[in-house]
Amino acid sequence: MAHQKRDEMKDYLFQAILSLQSIDDCYNFFDDLCTIKEVSEMAKRMCGAKMLAENRVYTEITEKTGLSTATISRINRCLKYGSDGYSEVLRRLDEAGVEPPLPAKTETEESNG
Numbered sequence: 001m002a003h004q005k006r007d008e009m010k011d012y013l014f015q016a017i018l019s020l021q022s023i024d025d026c027y028n029f030f031d032d033l034c035t036i037k038e039v040s041e042m043a044k045r046m047c048g049a050k051m052l053a054e055n056r057v058y059t060e061i062t063e064k065t066g067l068s069t070a071t072i073s074r075i076n077r078c079l080k081y082g083s084d085g086y087s088e089v090l091r092r093l094d095e096a097g098v099e100p101p102l103p104a105k106t107e108t109e110e111s112n113g
Helices: 008-018 023-033 036-053 058-065 069-081 085-096 107-112
Strands: none
Touching: 023 036, 036 058, 036 069, 036 085, 058 069, 069 085
16 A cells, blocks of 8 residues: 555655665755754654554653644554554664663553553
8 A cells, every 4th residue: 555655756765765874864864855843743753653652642742752642643543554664663773772762661651551
Protein backbone atom coordinates (compact mmCIF):
# COMPACT_ATOMS: atom_id res chain seq x y z
CA MET A 1 0.00 0.00 0.00
CA ALA A 2 2.74 2.50 0.89
CA HIS A 3 4.47 1.76 -2.40
CA GLN A 4 1.53 3.24 -4.32
CA LYS A 5 2.83 6.61 -3.10
CA ARG A 6 6.22 6.09 -4.70
CA ASP A 7 7.47 8.24 -7.52
CA GLU A 8 10.85 9.11 -9.01
CA MET A 9 11.12 12.50 -7.31
CA LYS A 10 10.48 11.00 -3.86
CA ASP A 11 12.95 8.22 -4.65
CA TYR A 12 15.52 10.92 -5.49
CA LEU A 13 14.84 12.68 -2.19
CA PHE A 14 15.19 9.45 -0.23
CA GLN A 15 18.43 8.59 -2.06
CA ALA A 16 19.71 12.02 -1.03
CA ILE A 17 18.79 11.30 2.60
CA LEU A 18 20.46 7.89 2.42
CA SER A 19 23.64 9.60 1.17
CA LEU A 20 24.01 11.61 4.40
CA GLN A 21 26.92 10.32 6.45
CA SER A 22 26.77 12.20 9.75
CA ILE A 23 24.52 14.12 12.09
CA ASP A 24 26.19 17.31 10.83
CA ASP A 25 25.33 16.31 7.24
CA CYS A 26 21.72 15.86 8.35
CA TYR A 27 21.59 19.23 10.08
CA ASN A 28 23.03 20.96 7.00
CA PHE A 29 20.76 19.17 4.53
CA PHE A 30 17.54 19.52 6.53
CA ASP A 31 18.39 23.16 7.34
CA ASP A 32 18.36 23.80 3.60
CA LEU A 33 15.43 21.50 2.80
CA CYS A 34 12.94 22.30 5.58
CA THR A 35 11.95 25.11 7.89
CA ILE A 36 13.10 24.94 11.51
CA LYS A 37 9.49 24.25 12.51
CA GLU A 38 9.18 21.34 10.06
CA VAL A 39 12.33 19.65 11.37
CA SER A 40 11.26 20.30 14.96
CA GLU A 41 7.84 18.75 14.27
CA MET A 42 9.43 15.64 12.73
CA ALA A 43 11.72 15.32 15.77
CA LYS A 44 8.73 15.61 18.11
CA ARG A 45 6.90 12.91 16.13
CA MET A 46 9.85 10.52 16.50
CA CYS A 47 9.93 11.14 20.24
CA GLY A 48 6.15 10.69 20.40
CA ALA A 49 6.43 7.39 18.51
CA LYS A 50 9.06 6.18 20.97
CA MET A 51 6.86 7.14 23.90
CA LEU A 52 3.83 5.39 22.37
CA ALA A 53 5.95 2.28 21.81
CA GLU A 54 6.75 2.43 25.53
CA ASN A 55 3.00 2.58 26.29
CA ARG A 56 3.12 6.12 27.60
CA VAL A 57 -0.20 7.97 27.82
CA TYR A 58 -1.26 10.77 25.49
CA THR A 59 -1.28 13.40 28.26
CA GLU A 60 2.35 12.68 29.13
CA ILE A 61 3.37 12.68 25.45
CA THR A 62 1.63 16.03 24.93
CA GLU A 63 3.27 17.44 28.05
CA LYS A 64 6.78 16.24 27.14
CA THR A 65 6.73 16.90 23.37
CA GLY A 66 4.11 19.57 22.76
CA LEU A 67 2.39 17.35 20.17
CA SER A 68 -1.37 17.65 19.81
CA THR A 69 -3.51 14.65 20.69
CA ALA A 70 -4.57 14.51 17.01
CA THR A 71 -0.94 14.12 15.93
CA ILE A 72 -0.30 11.54 18.64
CA SER A 73 -3.36 9.63 17.47
CA ARG A 74 -2.06 9.66 13.89
CA ILE A 75 1.34 8.37 15.04
CA ASN A 76 -0.41 5.66 17.04
CA ARG A 77 -2.42 4.59 13.97
CA CYS A 78 0.81 4.41 11.98
CA LEU A 79 2.45 2.29 14.68
CA LYS A 80 -0.51 -0.11 14.75
CA TYR A 81 -1.72 -0.16 11.15
CA GLY A 82 0.87 1.67 9.05
CA SER A 83 3.77 0.61 6.88
CA ASP A 84 5.97 -0.26 9.90
CA GLY A 85 8.24 2.70 9.16
CA TYR A 86 8.21 4.03 12.71
CA SER A 87 8.51 0.54 14.18
CA GLU A 88 11.49 -0.40 12.03
CA VAL A 89 13.34 2.84 12.76
CA LEU A 90 12.62 2.58 16.48
CA ARG A 91 13.87 -1.02 16.49
CA ARG A 92 17.09 0.01 14.73
CA LEU A 93 17.64 2.92 17.10
CA ASP A 94 17.09 0.61 20.08
CA GLU A 95 19.59 -1.89 18.65
CA ALA A 96 22.11 0.94 18.22
CA GLY A 97 21.49 2.13 21.79
CA VAL A 98 20.16 5.52 20.64
CA GLU A 99 17.65 6.99 23.07
CA PRO A 100 15.52 10.11 22.61
CA PRO A 101 16.02 13.05 24.96
CA LEU A 102 13.04 12.11 27.13
CA PRO A 103 12.75 11.58 30.86
CA ALA A 104 12.77 7.96 31.98
CA LYS A 105 9.59 6.32 33.23
CA THR A 106 8.94 6.85 36.90
CA GLU A 107 8.91 3.84 39.24
CA THR A 108 5.09 4.08 39.41
CA GLU A 109 4.81 3.97 35.61
CA GLU A 110 7.13 0.98 35.41
CA SER A 111 5.19 -0.97 38.04
CA ASN A 112 1.91 -0.19 36.23
CA GLY A 113 3.24 -0.98 32.76
